Structure formats: C-alpha cells, structure tokens
Amino acid sequence: MNKRYILSVLLLVCSLLLSWTAALAEDALDCVNDQLINTEFNNGSAWRMCWESRQRENLVLSQVQFKPANGQYFPVFSSLRLSQLHVTYDDSNVTYNDVTQFGLGAGYVRELDTNDCPFGELLGINTKPGLCVTVSDGKDLYSTAQETRRAQSLTLQSTSMVGAYAYLATWKFFADGSIEPSIGAAGALQRSSDDGHSHFGRKLEGSGDKSWLSHTHNYYWRLDFDLGVAANDDIVNEISFNIQDDGTREKHTLRLSEESARAVNREAMTAWEIADSGDTSNPVTYLIEPTNYGHRHVNRVNEPYTEFDFFVTRQNDCERFVSENAKFYPDCNENILEFTNNENIVGEDIVVWHRISFHHVPRNEDRSIMHSHWDGFVIEARNLHEATPAYAGTLSDQTQAAIERVAAETPEGDESRDYSEQVQGSKQSDTVGCSIATRHSAGTVTQTSMSIDFILLITLATGLAIYKRRIKNNASAIKKSASQRLH
Amino acid sequence: MTNTRQHNKSGTYPLYHFTRLGFNPIKHSTLYWFVFALAVLNSNTTTANTCPTSTPFMQSAGQTPSTEDGAENWFQHEFASGARWQLCWRVHPVTGLGVSQVSYAAPGESMRQVLDKATLAQVLIKYDDESQDNAVLPIPGLGGDNAITANSLLCQSGNVLTSTTGQHICQSVRDKNSLTTTRRTASLRRHELTLSARSEVDTLLIDQRWHFSEDGQISPEIQLSGELSRFTRASEYGSPVGLSQVLATNASLLYTWRLDFNINGTAENDLIESIEFVPFETDVVRRTINRSEIETESLHNVNAEQFRGWLISDADVSAGNSGHTNIAYFLDPQTSGYRFVSRTKNWATFDLAVTKRKECEQYPSQNNLVTSNASDTCGNSLDDFVNGESLINEDSVIWFSLSRQLLPKKEDLPVLQPRRAHFVLTPFDWSAHSRFSEAPE
Numbered sequence: 001m002n003k004r005y006i007l008s009v010l011l012l013v014c015s016l017l018l019s020w021t022a023a024l025a026e027d028a029l030d031c032v033n034d035q036l037i038n039t040e041f042n043n044g045s046a047w048r049m050c051w052e053s054r055q056r057e058n059l060v061l062s063q064v065q066f067k068p069a070n071g072q073y074f075p076v077f078s079s080l081r082l083s084q085l086h087v088t089y090d091d092s093n094v095t096y097n098d099v100t101q102f103g104l105g106a107g108y109v110r111e112l113d114t115n116d117c118p119f120g121e122l123l124g125i126n127t128k129p130g131l132c133v134t135v136s137d138g139k140d141l142y143s144t145a146q147e148t149r150r151a152q153s154l155t156l157q158s159t160s161m162v163g164a165y166a167y168l169a170t171w172k173f174f175a176d177g178s179i180e181p182s183i184g185a186a187g188a189l190q191r192s193s194d195d196g197h198s199h200f201g202r203k204l205e206g207s208g209d210k211s212w213l214s215h216t217h218n219y220y221w222r223l224d225f226d227l228g229v230a231a232n233d234d235i236v237n238e239i240s241f242n243i244q245d246d247g248t249r250e251k252h253t254l255r256l257s258e259e260s261a262r263a264v265n266r267e268a269m270t271a272w273e274i275a276d277s278g279d280t281s282n283p284v285t286y287l288i289e290p291t292n293y294g295h296r297h298v299n300r301v302n303e304p305y306t307e308f309d310f311f312v313t314r315q316n317d318c319e320r321f322v323s324e325n326a327k328f329y330p331d332c333n334e335n336i337l338e339f340t341n342n343e344n345i346v347g348e349d350i351v352v353w354h355r356i357s358f359h360h361v362p363r364n365e366d367r368s369i370m371h372s373h374w375d376g377f378v379i380e381a382r383n384l385h386e387a388t389p390a391y392a393g394t395l396s397d398q399t400q401a402a403i404e405r406v407a408a409e410t411p412e413g414d415e416s417r418d419y420s421e422q423v424q425g426s427k428q429s430d431t432v433g434c435s436i437a438t439r440h441s442a443g444t445v446t447q448t449s450m451s452i453d454f455i456l457l458i459t460l461a462t463g464l465a466i467y468k469r470r471i472k473n474n475a476s477a478i479k480k481s482a483s484q485r486l487h
Numbered sequence: 488m489t490n491t492r493q494h495n496k497s498g499t500y501p502l503y504h505f506t507r508l509g510f511n512p513i514k515h516s517t518l519y520w521f522v523f524a525l526a527v528l529n530s531n532t533t534t535a536n537t538c539p540t541s542t543p544f545m546q547s548a549g550q551t552p553s554t555e556d557g558a559e560n561w562f563q564h565e566f567a568s569g570a571r572w573q574l575c576w577r578v579h580p581v582t583g584l585g586v587s588q589v590s591y592a593a594p595g596e597s598m599r600q601v602l603d604k605a606t607l608a609q610v611l612i613k614y615d616d617e618s619q620d621n622a623v624l625p626i627p628g629l630g631g632d633n634a635i636t637a638n639s640l641l642c643q644s645g646n647v648l649t650s651t652t653g654q655h656i657c658q659s660v661r662d663k664n665s666l667t668t669t670r671r672t673a674s675l676r677r678h679e680l681t682l683s684a685r686s687e688v689d690t691l692l693i694d695q696r697w698h699f700s701e702d703g704q705i706s707p708e709i710q711l712s713g714e715l716s717r718f719t720r721a722s723e724y725g726s727p728v729g730l731s732q733v734l735a736t737n738a739s740l741l742y743t744w745r746l747d748f749n750i751n752g753t754a755e756n757d758l759i760e761s762i763e764f765v766p767f768e769t770d771v772v773r774r775t776i777n778r779s780e781i782e783t784e785s786l787h788n789v790n791a792e793q794f795r796g797w798l799i800s801d802a803d804v805s806a807g808n809s810g811h812t813n814i815a816y817f818l819d820p821q822t823s824g825y826r827f828v829s830r831t832k833n834w835a836t837f838d839l840a841v842t843k844r845k846e847c848e849q850y851p852s853q854n855n856l857v858t859s860n861a862s863d864t865c866g867n868s869l870d871d872f873v874n875g876e877s878l879i880n881e882d883s884v885i886w887f888s889l890s891r892q893l894l895p896k897k898e899d900l901p902v903l904q905p906r907r908a909h910f911v912l913t914p915f916d917w918s919a920h921s922r923f924s925e926a927p928e
Contacts, residue, residue, distance in 0.1 A: 088772075090764060090774040090775070091773060092772070093773070110668065110670075113673075113674070115673050115674040115675070115676065116665065116668060116674045118676065119662070137644055137661075139907075140710065140905045141904070142712065142903070142904060143685070143692055143694065143710070143712035143713075143902075143905055144692070144713075144902060145635050145687055146640060147640040147641065148640065148642070148643045150643045150644060159668055161670055166668045166669060168664075168665055176898065184665055186665060186666070186669075187667065187669050187670075188669060199775035199776055200773065200774070200776070201776075202776070202812075203809070203811060203812075204812065204916075205806065205809055205812050205919040205920060206807065206919060206920055206927050207927065214776065216794075241615070241737075241739070241892070243828045243830065246618050247831070248615060248616055248618055249615040249724075249737070249739060250615070250723040250724070251615065251722075251723050251724065251737060252723075266791075266823075266824065266825055266826040267826050267828050269739065269826075269892050271894070282727050282729050285896075289824070289892075291824040291825060291891065291908075292821055292822050292824055293791060293824030294789055294796075294819065294820035294821040294822060294823040295794050296792050298792050301772065302772060358821065359764060359794035361776075361817075363817075363913075363914075363915045363916050364806060364807065364812055364917075364919055365914060365916070365917065365918055365920070366921070367920050367927040368920065368921065368924050368925065368926070368927035369667045369669055369672065369675075369921050369924040370667060370921075371667055371677075371921065371923070372666060375821070381898075382896040382897070383727075383729075383896055383898070384898070385897060385898050386729065386897060387897065387898065387900055388898055388900065388901055388903075388904060389898060389904075391901060391902055393902070395714075395901045396690070396714055396901070398690055399690065399714050399715060399716060399900075399901065402717065403718055403730060403733055405718075406718040406719060406720060407731075407732065407733050409720060
C-alpha cells in the first residue's frame with residue numbers, strides 16, 4: 001500500500017512538473033525591445049530566442065529554446081555569446097583581447113547589405129542593418145539508400161570590424177536541435193614587419209621587403225546551459241575512451257562535480273556532454289566533440305588558462321569575459337582560470353566555456369583582401385527526439401533482429417547487473433524520472449513519439465485512478481472497521 | 488550565374504569555350520582548330536582536356552568485383568567570378584567516387600593542375616567491444632554493386648550527373664559563405680561546387696563528397712549514415728538509444744584518403760614540407776617558422792601546439808616575380824582533433840604518410856587482396872609502403888587520415904543521423920595576390 005501511495009505521489013509530482021514545463025515553454029519570451037527571433041522550419045521544428053547587441057560581445061542570445069516537430073518548446077540555453085577573442089602575433093609577447101580592449105559591438109558593428117545577407121532578412125543594430133537572419137538548407141536530417149532528407153537551419157550573423165579584420169560571428173541552429181557557433185575571419189592582414197627576412201612571417205608578392213606576420217586567433221564561447229525546467233539541475237560529464245589489452249575500447253564517464261578546467265586528449269577522443277538530470281532515464285543531452293582541434297594556442301607563461309580547452313563554472317553574472325574580466329568587474333576574478341576555483345557545481349546553474357584556436361600563416365591570396373577562414377564547433381543534440389527526426393520508416397529486419405538477439409542474451413556473471421551509465425563521483429539514479437516523452441522497449445521501437453499532453457493525460461489518469469482506488473480501499477477498510485466495531 | 492559543362496572522354500573543352508564566344512565549330516572548323524592550336528601554344532596550363540581511358544586495375548582473389556569500372560568523365564565548372572574548376576570523375580569499382588586531373592584557375596588566370604588523382608583509400612570501423620577493426624576497402628568496396636545510383640531523391644540540393652556508361656552521381660553549386668568583407672569594398676560571397684556519391688556497405692551508407700570552392704579550396708568529405716547493426720548490454724561499450732537494457736555499440740572510425748598531387752602538372756618536382764611554428768626556447772611566446780622537406784617515405788602526426796601543417800609546392804614555378812612564393816597547396820589539419828588508436832595497425836595511428844607513387848600501392852591495409860596487372864610485388868599495408876625510399880625527384884603520394892567516433896543516440900533509430908568528417912586543402916601562393924580584388928598597393 002505504501003509503495004502504491006509513493007508511486008501515485010511521484011506520478012502526481014511528475015504531472016505537476018510536466019504541466020509546469022509545458023506552461024513554462026508556452027510562455028512568450030521576455031525579450032527587451034521586442035528583439036525576438038521565432039523561426040519554425042518546414043518540418044515543424046522551431047527555435048525561438050531573444051537577441052541583443054552589446055558593446056563588448058556584440059551578439060548575445062538569451063532564452064534560447066527548441067521545439068521538436070510535434071513537440072513543446074524545450075529550454076536549452078539561458079544565454080550564448082562570444083566571450084573573448086585573442087589575437088597573438090608570432091613576433092611578440094602581446095595578446096590582443098579584441099572583445100574587452102575594443103569590443104565587437106557599438107561602432108565596431110559593420111553595416112550590412114544584401115551582399116552580406118543575400119538570402120536573409122536584415123535586422124537593425126543601432127539604427128543600421130547589422131544582423132542577418134537567414135533560413136536555409138541546413139544539413140541532411142537522414143539519408144537512406146532511397147532518399148536524402150534535408151532540413152532547414154536558422155543562421156544569425158553579424159560582422160564586427162576590429163582594425164583591418166572583419167569577424168563574422170555566426171550562430172547556426174539546426175532542425176534537429178543542434179547548434180553550431182562559428183567565426184569567419186576576413187578583411188585584410190593587419191601587421192607586417194619591415195624585416196623582409198623575419199622568421200615570424202612571410203614575404204609576399206608585391207609587398208616590397210615586408211614580412212606579413214603569422215598569428216593566432218583564439219576564440220572563446222560562453223554557453224550558459226539551462227536544459228529543461230530548472231537551471232540548476234544540469235550535469236556535465238567528460239567522456240573518454242581507453243584501449244584495453246585485448247584491443248577493445250572502454251568508455252569512461254567522469255562527472256564534473258566541481259568547477260573544472262579540462263584539456264583535449266586526441267587519443268582518448270575526449271568529449272563533453274551536458275545533460276538535463278531532470279530526465280534520468282535517457283536524459284536530453286548536448287555533446288561537444290572537439291574535432292576541429294588541429295591547432296591549440298598554448299602560452300603557459302603569460303596565459304596559463306590557454307592550457308585548457310573546456311571549462312565549467314558556476315553561473316556568476318560578474319564572470320563574463322575569459323580574460324580582462326576584472327577591468328569591468330573589479331570585485332570579480334580576472335580570467336577563466338580564476339573563475340575555475342573548485343566551487344561545487346552539483347545542483348547549481350552551470351556555464352560552459354569552450355575555445356578553438358586557429359594559426360594563420362599569410363599567403364599571397366590574403367592581399368589585398370583576405371579570404372575568410374572559418375572556425376567553429378557543433379553542440380550536438382542527443383535524445384531530444386524519440387526516434388530519427390522526420391523519418392517515417394520502421395526498423396529494418398536486420399536491425400530488429402540484432403536488437404532482439406542482444407535483448408535475449410543473459411548477462412554474464414551477475415544477472416542483476418546495472419546497465420546504467422558508469423558515472424564516477426556520482427552514480428546516476430536508474431529510477432523512473434519525469435522524461436519529456438516515453439520511450440520504447442527493446443525490440444518494440446515505435447515511430448510515433450508521444451506528446452507531453454498525452455503523457456500528462458495518461459499520468460494524471462493513472463495517478464487519479466490509483467488515488468481513487470486508494471480512497472475506495474480506505475473507505476472499505478473504514479467501513480469494515482466500523483462494521484467490526486459495531487459488532 | 489554559373490556555367491557547368493561535362494563531357495565524357497572527349498576533348499570538347501575548346502568547343503565549349505568557343506561556342507560561348509559565338510563561334511560555330513562546324514561552320515568554322517578551320518578557324519576553330521587554328522585558334523585552338525594558338526590557344527594551346529600560348530597557354531601556361533599543362534592540363535589535358537580529355538580524361539584518360541580507365542584501365543581495370545583490380546582483380547581480386549576469391550571475389551571478383553565488376554571490372555566495368557566506369558570511364559573517366561570530364562567536367563568543368565565556371566563561377567560567375569571567372570574562377571574555374573576542371574576535373575575528371577568516375578565511380579571506381581572499389582573506391583567509389585574519385586577525381587583526377589583536377590585543375591583550378593582563379594579569376595583571370597590560366598588553369599593549373601593541382602592533383603593527378605584523389606580517392607578515398609580506406610575506411611576502418613572498429614566497434615568498441617571488438618579487438619579488430621573492419622576494413623571497408625578494397626572488400627567489400629564502395630563501387631560496383633555497392634554504389635547507389637543517384638537520382639533526384641538522393642540529390643536533394645542539386646542535380647544528377649550521368650556518364651556515358653550509365654553512372655549517376657550528384658552535383659550541386661551553393662552559396663557557401665562570405666569570401667570576405669572589408670571596410671572600403673563591397674562584401675564578396677564564396678560559392679562551392681560539390682560532386683557526391685553514395686555507397687552501401689552492410690547496413691551503413693557512406694557518402695563521398697568532393698567540394699571545390701570558388702577561391703580554390705578542395706575539401707574531401709565523408710558522411711556516414713544508414714542503420715545501426717551492433718548492440719550490446721555492456722555500458723562500457725555502448726550508448727543508450729532508448730531500448731530497455733540494450734545499448735547501441737560505440738565505434739571509432741578512420742577515414743584515409745590517397746592524394747597524388749601534381750602541382751602544375753609536373754609529377755617529379757613537387758616538394759612536400761612539414762611547416763610548424765616553434766616557440767623560442769627562452770621565450771615561449773614568440774614563434775619562428777620551421778620548414779622541413781620530407782625527403783624519404785615516412786609517417787607523421789599532427790602537432791596541435793606547434794600548428795603543424797603540410798605544404799605541397801612546385802619546386803620551379805612561382806605565381807609572382809620574386810621567385811620566393813612557389814605555387815602550392817596547404818594541408819592544414821584543423822579538423823584533426825581525434826587520433827585513431829590501434830594495436831595492430833601502426834600506420835593507422837598516424838595522421839599523414841608520404842610514399843613514392845606506385846600503382847600497386849592503393850590501399851593502406853588489405854592491399855594484397857588486389858593484384859596489379861603488373862608483376863610488382865607490393866606490400867600489404869601502408870606500414871610496408873613506408874620503407875624509407877627517397878622522395879627526391881619522385882612522384883609522391885600523400886595519405887591523410889581523419890579519425891572520428893560514433894556514439895549512438897535515440898535519434899539513430901530507426902536510421903542514423905548523418906555524421907560528417909572533412910578536411911581542407913587550401914591554395915597557397917597559387918596567385919600573386921587575391922584575384923577577387925584589385926592588386927594590392
């Protein structure tokens with residue numbers, strides 16, 4: 001009886017939470033100055049967010065939410081921005097902090113025209129066209145031997161002129177819930193040396209005795225994840241893989257429970273996942289795989305934080321810039337490594353910081369205009385959908401058979417083996433949580449994903465039925481007891 | 488506006504150009520051939536305008552893939568800026584879609600050859616619960632019966648190219664991104680031509696894509712899709728996909744391309760250099776450029792902290808007058824964030840190898856499954872090919888590998904969400920200055 005009571009309470013709590021989620025997601029976004037972007041793709045999925053241009057970062061996106069086709073809006077980020085942009089020339093000790101020394105917004109925003117935005121809509125920044133919003137073909141949603149299904153994507157792009165450089169800050173939002181931040185560096189080469197034989201640069205055609213200097217761009221993005229209803233229940237895992245003596249490759253998951261600075265490991269194929277712990281069975285997860293990492297700018301002497309590639313910190317409004325932060329927030333720390341000071345992040349609102357380096361070697365083609373070079377990474381959506389988005393087919397016989405074969409196997413050794421993820425530091429619960437949608441069991445994959453409303457209805461009905469039955473049982477018991485007393 | 492033409496094995500490139508100028512070669516045949524001969528004599532290009540007749544190379548023991556290997560198909564595309572690509576393509580019975588005789592001309596410049604031949608040479612798929620990897624090439628292969636004939640449903644964002652032998656691939660041109668934007672001039676766009684073909688191997692689909700940008704970049708790409716076929720109960724080997732107690736097995740992947748550069752059409756005078764930027768010993772901030780020529784067959788790795796890349800240049804030709812900026816292509820391993828780990832294949836743990844060209848060295852592993860028409864005795868793997876031979880004054884071949892992993896998710900059932908991997912070859916001093924703007928002051 002107690003178990004039933006606990007179950008019914010759990011289901012009611014789930015129902016309330018789901019109602020709250022649905023209600024929250026349905027609320028209009030609270031954007032300043034109506035700077036709302038709300039785009040629904042042809043397949044029914046949608047993104048919505050607020051945007052603004054700030055003097056330092058230029059484009060800052062907030063309240064970023066994704067809606068799967070036939071689903072509800074799901075909060076993904078509280079805010080997104082480029083947090084710092086370093087330029088370090090090979091001939092000097094000086095690192096330029098373009099975001100904090102100059103700023104990418106205000107007067108640095110380039111006025112755009114249709115050459116910059118041939119297929120999109122131009123929105124104003126400081127009364128001039130400064131943001132290009134484009135909906136276009138994104139990527140293949142799925143491919144089969146018979147067809148290719150492409151999906152649309154939403155691209156926001158704004159250009160900042162800093163010195164001779166033009167930085168094209170770009171955010172691409174895909175129809176499967178994934179995001180790709182990137183930056184194009186264009187414009188013109190900035191610095192040269194009068195020493196034509198300099199080992200720090202290259203002498204190019206038509207530039208006399210000058211050497212054009214090689215340099216590194218070091219981009220840092222600040223990603224304030226708020227997956228699902230609550231801001232303080234996201235968890236961050238570092239995934240890595242080790243080859244065993246028998247040649248197999250084992251996955252290791254390290255839950256980051258404190259503020260951390262982490263480095264890539266090429267051989268271990270390190271990746272980081274940010275998951276909504278509110279859904280513990282198959283959590284909605286975003287994965288960052290640092291595949292665009294052939295360059296790493298490391299300056300251990302002057303900038304020790306460059307030894308690391310991925311940071312997770314507790315959300316703090318005064319921790320805004322990866323470097324030169326104290327210039328704007330004197331009471332706060334100076335740089336990202338100082339932000340990362342071992343504070344607990346379990347049950348806290350977390351912020352993820354990721355960087356990419358690109359070393360630019362000048363070539364003749366960089367003059368007089370510089371052809372853009374692009375750097376970015378993908379934040380891959382996982383488990384936001386119950387099945388392959390937009391795919392109407394079913395499992396092939398071969399896949400179905402492979403699943404059934406494994407499902408029928410008896411695990412070696414302990415039959416009560418726990419198949420949940422191995423998490424160091426904090427073992428995940430394998431109890432049923434409040435997932436945003438139910439999921440199929442082995443061998444019975446269904447293609448129709450159930451909406452929150454449907455689950456809510458079922459959950460409420462189940463809870464009410466159990467509750468009603470319990471009342472009825474209690475009434476019977478009371479009746480029986482009264483009858484016994486009467487007798 | 489752009490122009491695209493394709494021809495099959497016939498040298499009709501001059502016909503196309505002169506018909507654009509209003510000449511009718513039928514009516515003006517004498518004038519046509521006279522002007523054509525002059526054009527050839529005055530041109531700097533060494534690019535042939537016909538594709539070589541393919542000769543069946545592969546005969547396998549036990550299994551015999553079709554020797555109907557598909558003829559080379561001549562193809563040219565001209566962008567509105569005047570930039571042009573010219574190449575031959577075919578769907579090889581083993582390696583699938585490959586390109587050869589690849590030449591590029593920046594706007595206002597003559598055509599110069601970049602590559603003699605470029606193909607995918609190996610795909611390794613290693614499931615985490617296995618000790619050995621599974622090779623896709625040369626058997627089962629990506630061509631022959633495993634090549635999927637393109638049609639309009641497959642070529643969603645382009646059109647179908649058809650060869651005389653009935654092979655179909657996809658071709659598209661798209662606005663890629665901004666070429667540049669400056670304070671004083673109008674912004675410029677960059678367009679991209681793509682040829683692609685799909686192959687089916689077991690339950691997986693492998694798309695080979697060859698991207699050619701308006702400003703001379705070549706980007707080979709692989710897209711993996713299809714269906715999951717491997718499942719496990721062991722959490723150390725799998726990822727949850729929403730099934731009760733059953734996980735989809737994780738895998739690591741290795742893609743290796745074989746790139747035979749012939750910069751400016753001359754095979755024996757290409758220099759391959761490793762370029763890196765080495766911090767001063769006493770001053771770790773400043774870095775100097777360090778160029779070292781690769782003179783013998785060898786294996787190499789990415790060095791991310793020293794920004795290592797590889798430059799393939801012509802020893803004799805410069806785009807300018809100074810003579811110190813020879814025309815070249817730069818292989819920048821910016822997308823090489825992962826490295827394949829193997830206990831059995833030494834070569835697979837390296838990002839790049841350079842070997843002396845030999846026709847019988849085609850596949851970095853399982854090469855012995857194929858037998859050359861010639862009587863060469865060839866090694867079985869890239870580890871055998873790399874045996875210290877000199878590369879000086881030889882035609883060299885570059886083998887470049889990218890590693891990725893497959894971590895399945897709910898969205899991968901019933902069919903995989905596509906996973907992509909690509910790298911970029913960038914023209915380096917190919918022109919004396921950007922041909923998309925006025926000459927620098």
